[in-house]
Amino acid sequence: MTNGKNRQYVLAARPQGPAKRSDFKLIEADIPSISDGQVLFRNTMFSIDPYQRNLMGNGSSEWPTIALGDPMGGPTVAVVEESKHPDFNVGDPVQTWSGWQDFATSDGPDIRKLDPEEAPLSTALGPLGLNGFSAWYGMTKVHTFKPGGTLVVTGAAGSVGSIAAQLGKLRGLRVVGIAGGAKKVAFLREDLGLDDAIDYRAHNFADRVRRALPDGIDAFFENVGGPIFPVLMEHFNRDAKMTICGTISDYSETELPKGINYLPRLITLIHYRFVDIKAFATPYVMDTMPEFLAEMTPLVKQGKVKYREEFIDGFAKLPEAMMSLFDGTHSGKKLIVRAD
Numbered sequence: 001m002t003n004g005k006n007r008q009y010v011l012a013a014r015p016q017g018p019a020k021r022s023d024f025k026l027i028e029a030d031i032p033s034i035s036d037g038q039v040l041f042r043n044t045m046f047s048i049d050p051y052q053r054n055l056m057g058n059g060s061s062e063w064p065t066i067a068l069g070d071p072m073g074g075p076t077v078a079v080v081e082e083s084k085h086p087d088f089n090v091g092d093p094v095q096t097w098s099g100w101q102d103f104a105t106s107d108g109p110d111i112r113k114l115d116p117e118e119a120p121l122s123t124a125l126g127p128l129g130l131n132g133f134s135a136w137y138g139m140t141k142v143h144t145f146k147p148g149g150t151l152v153v154t155g156a157a158g159s160v161g162s163i164a165a166q167l168g169k170l171r172g173l174r175v176v177g178i179a180g181g182a183k184k185v186a187f188l189r190e191d192l193g194l195d196d197a198i199d200y201r202a203h204n205f206a207d208r209v210r211r212a213l214p215d216g217i218d219a220f221f222e223n224v225g226g227p228i229f230p231v232l233m234e235h236f237n238r239d240a241k242m243t244i245c246g247t248i249s250d251y252s253e254t255e256l257p258k259g260i261n262y263l264p265r266l267i268t269l270i271h272y273r274f275v276d277i278k279a280f281a282t283p284y285v286m287d288t289m290p291e292f293l294a295e296m297t298p299l300v301k302q303g304k305v306k307y308r309e310e311f312i313d314g315f316a317k318l319p320e321a322m323m324s325l326f327d328g329t330h331s332g333k334k335l336i337v338r339a340d
């Protein structure tokens with residue numbers, strides 16, 4: 001309960017390695033007031049995402065971090081509580097970027113009105129939010145892929161990967177998903193209908209990769225990075241296209257990995273096979289969001305793109321929810337914390 005105050009989870013310390021409970025501090029601030037042209041909204045659902053570790057700093061990311069003492073960042077679904085803005089009414093559901101706090105204000109351009117008739121509100125934090133947008137942008141704008149080729153998606157059971165993989169199927173590619181554990185592999189094959197799926201934790205991973213990729217890799221959607229990449233990169237075909245969406249396996253790392261240095265081999269492969277590697281970050285390409293929503297909303301509405309979500313109840317559970325993305329306990333569903 002908000003108790004007439006604005007609960008905020010602020011960044012108390014920059015993590016050493018993976019984020020831990022003491023890196024966050026729960027404080028109570030006053031509920032902000034608004035002036036003409038502004039809205040006050042109350043957050044009801046909070047999106048939990050791997051890049052939130054990057055926002056905390058002291059990791060591998062070179063992108064901007066939040067300041068110590070500021071609320072943790074991230075997308076939310078909210079309801080308008082008070083409006084002095086002509087385009088918003090009290091009770092309107094909206095998607096915002098206001099992070100881990102009960103209340104926040106906006107001048108309008110950074111919040112998006114939601115239509116609960118069109119899709120469940122939570123989808124604005126999943127397939128019709130940043131996760132779906134990342135998958136769509138990487139599969140549509142970074143590279144275009146010829147039907148008939150083979151697409152490999154890492155982190156394929158996750159919220160971005162599962163959508164990238166389904167877009168690959170819809171665009172006529174043969175899709176092979178990589179994920180951790182037998183349950184996720186079964187989900188990829190049976191529920192999402194991928195052509196093959198491989199458990200990267202299984203002892204025979206390299207053999208399974210060889211068998212699943214008889215015609216090599218034409219397209220690669222990277223969410224994970226880390227030690228499984230050197231196994232996969234050997235299967236790049238000539239003119240293979242790789243889209244780097246994320247490298248979750250190293251977000252908490254501050255030092256180079258120990259062991260074999262695969263970089264010279266990667267450079268050789270890029271050279272001889274003309275591998276085309278590109279990366280993107282959604283904050284820089286938000287102007288394409290309307291195009292994404294126009295294509296994706298009907299696909300989600302008609303069930304042509306499936307998604308899984310898991311709700312955790314209680315504002316107090318935000319830090320644990322985020323930490324679970326990195327400690328191997330997360331099941332691969334989109335994690336959403338509901339405010340109490």
Ligand SMILES: NC(=O)c1ccc[n+]([C@@H]2O[C@H](COP(=O)([O-])OP(=O)(O)OC[C@H]3O[C@@H](n4cnc5c(N)ncnc54)[C@H](OP(=O)(O)O)[C@@H]3O)[C@@H](O)[C@H]2O)c1
Nearest residue numbers: 134158159160179180223245246247248249280281282332
């Ligand atoms: N470029 C952009 O603008 C943008 C925007 C949004 C997200 N992203 C990136 O997209 C990627 C996927 O995000 P998401 O929201 O869909 O995350 P997610 O898949 O819902 O959650 C994380 C999953 O990553 C896997 N994982 C975690 N640690 C790992 C490790 N050390 N090694 C291998 N796999 C690990 C786990 O799945 P398994 O059990 O299958 O390993 C875990 O379930 C992330 O890299 C994220 O940063 C990029």
